[in-house]
Amino acid sequence: MKVNLDIIFQKPVLEKRIKLIILPLAPLSMVADIPGTYYKTQDIPDKYKICGLFENILGWHFDKNDRIAIQKKLKEFNKKVLRNATYENCEANSGFQPLLFDFFKTGMVLKRESMHYNDLWKKAFSRMDADVHAKGTPNLDYEVLKQKPNALKTEPIGEFFKANKKKYPMYYTSPTLREYVVHQGEILIQIDIHEPLFIELQNALQHNSTAYLGNSEGWVEIKIEEI
Numbered sequence: 001m002k003v004n005l006d007i008i009f010q011k012p013v014l015e016k017r018i019k020l021i022i023l024p025l026a027p028l029s030m031v032a033d034i035p036g037t038y039y040k041t042q043d044i045p046d047k048y049k050i051c052g053l054f055e056n057i058l059g060w061h062f063d064k065n066d067r068i069a070i071q072k073k074l075k076e077f078n079k080k081v082l083r084n085a086t087y088e089n090c091e092a093n094s095g096f097q098p099l100l101f102d103f104f105k106t107g108m109v110l111k112r113e114s115m116h117y118n119d120l121w122k123k124a125f126s127r128m129d130a131d132v133h134a135k136g137t138p139n140l141d142y143e144v145l146k147q148k149p150n151a152l153k154t155e156p157i158g159e160f161f162k163a164n165k166k167k168y169p170m171y172y173t174s175p176t177l178r179e180y181v182v183h184q185g186e187i188l189i190q191i192d193i194h195e196p197l198f199i200e201l202q203n204a205l206q207h208n209s210t211a212y213l214g215n216s217e218g219w220v221e222i223k224i225e226e227i
Contacts, residue, residue: 003060007197009077012102014192021223022187027180030214033093039178044109044187045213051098056211057204057222067097103197107190114183121178124171131158136172
């Protein structure tokens with residue numbers, strides 16, 4: 001599907017005021033930083049999370065290299081066309097590189113009570129040079145499963161892993177403590193937005209109003225209304 005990025009190569013004018021209505025359909029985990037052992041959630045989405053939500057709605061699913069290339073062009077446009085000599089690309093502490101950061105600003109937030117809890121979350125890693133990879137992969141090629149019990153009687157798991165790397169999954173999983181928040185009802189956020197972006201979001205929401213927020217488990221229903 002062809003993606004139109006014309007919106008971000010314009011001068012942002014935040015002339016339209018809207019209300020963003022987020023109805024969580026599942027517990028949310030909106031992490032601002034990437035720590036080592038504990039993923040703490042925000043209670044409400046910050047501007048970076050809303051950027052990700054809007055881009056999700058618009059179908060802008062770009063990998064890191066694509067985002068770097070797009071941000072480079074965006075920086076050139078701001079400095080050469082908009083004459084904004086001090087313009088710099090932004091990046092969240094989590095590493096997310098938003099493309100819509102300059103095209104809206106958030107205001108008042110209204111929400112009901114919320115409840116926080118911790119759960120274990122599987123985080124994927126790749127360590128082809130360490131036996132921790134072999135110990136963290138429960139799903140194996142059936143040939144490896146047949147050979148493994150007898151092989152481990154005579155050799156360390158690390159040696160067996162090195163000899164059978166191509167038959168192991170590319171990633172292993174490690175349980176990590178992650179915090180979630182359960183909201184009792186909708187989250188309402190006042191937003192001043194670039195009108196062409198508002199129109200694009202309106203059009204996209206006519207076809208699909210369900211997206212995820214924070215991580216791929218945090219499904220939400222979205223509405224936007226003019227104020």
